[in-house]
Amino acid sequence: MKELATITFLDTPRIGEKVTTDSQLIDIEGGKAVETFKSPVNGIISQIASNYQSDPANLTGKANPTLLEIKIK
Secondary structure (H helix, E strand, O other): OHHHOOEEEEEOOOOOOEEOOOOEEEEEEEOOOEEEEEOOOOEEEEEEOHHHHHOHHHHOOOOOOOOEEEEEO
């Protein structure tokens, strides 16, 4: 995520929301770009890292942060 510079925006589904394989899962916006990540599986969002939701800048410089968990259905 270093290529995004300072993270300014994070959009994830809500807990309990259903996701499907290859559907849009996470949008992250930084000073230099916007990245969209797709869901690798079908499932339901079971947990979201609130420290990143409340302050997306906490993602800046993180190599492999866990942003959410999906319970596979």
